[in-house]
Amino acid sequence: MFQRNEDFNILLATDGYKITHWKQYPPGTQTVSSYLESRGGKFDSTIFFGLQYYLKRYLAGVVVTQEKIDEAEAVLKPYIGDHFNREGWEHILREHGGRLPVKIKAVAEGTDVPTGNVLMTIENTDPACFWLPNYLETMLVEVWHTITVATYSNRFRRLLLRYLRKTGDAAGIDYMLHDFGYRGVSSQETAALGGAAHLVNFLGTDTIAGVELLREYYEGGDCAASIPASEHSTITSWGQEHEVDAFANMLTMYPTGPVACVSDSYNIWNACEKLWGEKLRMKVLGRDGLLVVRPDSGPPAATDAKCLRILGERFGANENAKGYKVLNPKVRLIQGDGIDLEMGEEILDALLHDGWAAENMAFGSGGGLLQKHDRDTQKFAFKCSAIEIDGEWKDVWKDPITDSGKRSKRGRLALDLGSNGLLTTVAEGATDDDQLVEVFRNGEVLVEYTLAEIRSRAKAAADKE
Secondary structure (H helix, E strand, O other): OOOOOOOOOHHHOOOHHHHHHHHOOOOOEEEEEEEEEEOOOOOOEEEOOOHHHHHHHHHOOOOOOHHHHHHHHHHHHHHHOOOOOHHHHHHHHHHHOOOOOEEEEEOOOOOEEEOOOEEEEEEEOOHHHOOHHHHOHHHHHHHHHHHHHHHHHHHHHHHHHHHHHHHOOOOOHHHOEEEOOHHHOOOHHHHHHHHHHHOOOOOEEOOHHHHHHHHHHOOOOOOOEOOOEOOHHHHHOOOHHHHHHHHHHHHHHOOEOOEEEEOOOOOHHHHHHHHHHHHOHHHHHHOEOOEEEEOOOOOHHHHHHHHHHHHHHHHOEEEOOOOOEEEOOOEEEEEOOOOOHHHHHHHHHHHHHOOEOHHHEEEEEOHHHHOOOOOOOOOEEEEEEEEEEOOEEEEOOOOOOOOHHHOOOOOOEEEEEOOOOOEEEEEOOOOOOEOOEEEEEOOEEOOOOOHHHHHHHHHHHHHOO
C-alpha cells in the first residue's frame, strides 16, 4: 500500500518559491547545513518518530530521472517562469545516478527530546548541490505530524499511568487508549502515519493503515490488535424493541474473548441496568470473555461515572489493595466520544472522586488523537544554521526583533547527552556523545530502527511519569 509510486516526482515536492532559491545564495557557496527542531508548544518534549518512513519511501534510491526533469520543467515553466534549475538536477542525474547527494543525521526514533533542541540536520555532500538541503525542507518537515501524534499519545500514556498507579496497577495499560481516528483524518497516508505514531505507545487500534505502515517500514510484524465491536448501524438495525436481542447476538456471535458493544442508541441507563444488568446478566457472567460497554453520547465524565455505578450495582465490584473499586472482571467501560487529553483527565478525575480505579475504563480517541494538531502545536521549524563559502564555514541565524521566540540556532549542530542524562544542543565537535546519527547519505538509508526499539525508548520516557 505504501510503496513508492513511480509517478512521484521529488522535483515537484517542494514549495513553489523554493524553485528559485538556487539563484539566491552567496557566490562561492559550497555547503548548506540546516536543522529541524520543536521550538516549544503544548508539551516540553517530543517523541521523535517517522523520519525513516520518509527516507525509505521518498528519498532513498534513484529519485531523479530524465523523464522527471522534463516533467518538472513542463509543469514549472508556466507556473513560475524560467527559474527551474534544470542544470542542477541534470548534474545530480549525471554525477550521482539520480541519487540525492545529501547527508542527514537524526536522533534515534522513539527518543524523548526536550523542546528547543536539534532533532535532525541535513547537509549537501556535493558542492554543486548547495541548494538541495532546503529544497527538501518541505518534505522533511512533514515529520512534524508523526512526532506530534507520537508525543500526544505518549502524554496520554503518562496520564493513564499517573491514575493507574494511584488507584491500582498499570497491567492493562497497553490497550487503554484505542485509535478510533481512521475516518477522522484527511487521507490514507495521514491515517497511516498518525496511526503508526500512536502505536509507538499503545497496542490497540482500528486504523489498519498504521499497522500496514509499521509492517512495511519498521519491522512491525504483529504490532497491534483490535476486538469485535458493534456500531450504531448494527444495533439499531434490530429496532428499539429488539435492542436486547442485538446485545444478545453480540455475546452469541463472539462467545470468547473481549467484545465491545455501543449501548447508548436509545437509553444508556436502561441498557446498563435492565438489558445488560438483568436480562443478559447471566449470559455476560457465564461467557468466557470480557464485555466492554460503550456509552457514546452525553457529558462523558458524568455519563461514565453513572454507568460505572449502575454496572457495579448489577455485576458487583471489589475493593483493591489501594482502596478503589474494580468492576467484576467480566465487565468494563470504554469512552470514545470527544476524547482528548483534557477530557481523559476529566473522566479519570471523576472516577477517582467516586472511588473507582482507573483500570475500569478504556478510551477511544479519533480526531483528538490523529488530526487535532498542526505544525504549530509544537512550533516546528527548519532553519539554515551554517554555510560554507569558498572553503570557510560561517554561522547563519535569524533573530527577529519582533519575536525572540523565533530566534534560530547558529553553526553546525550536535545533540549532547550529558552525564546528567539531559539532551542539549551544542556545536558539532563539542561533544564526544553526539546523539545525532547519520541515517542517510547519497540516496542510501544507513540506519534502520525497528518498532520494538522505538517502543522501548518511548516506554522508558512515559515510565518516568
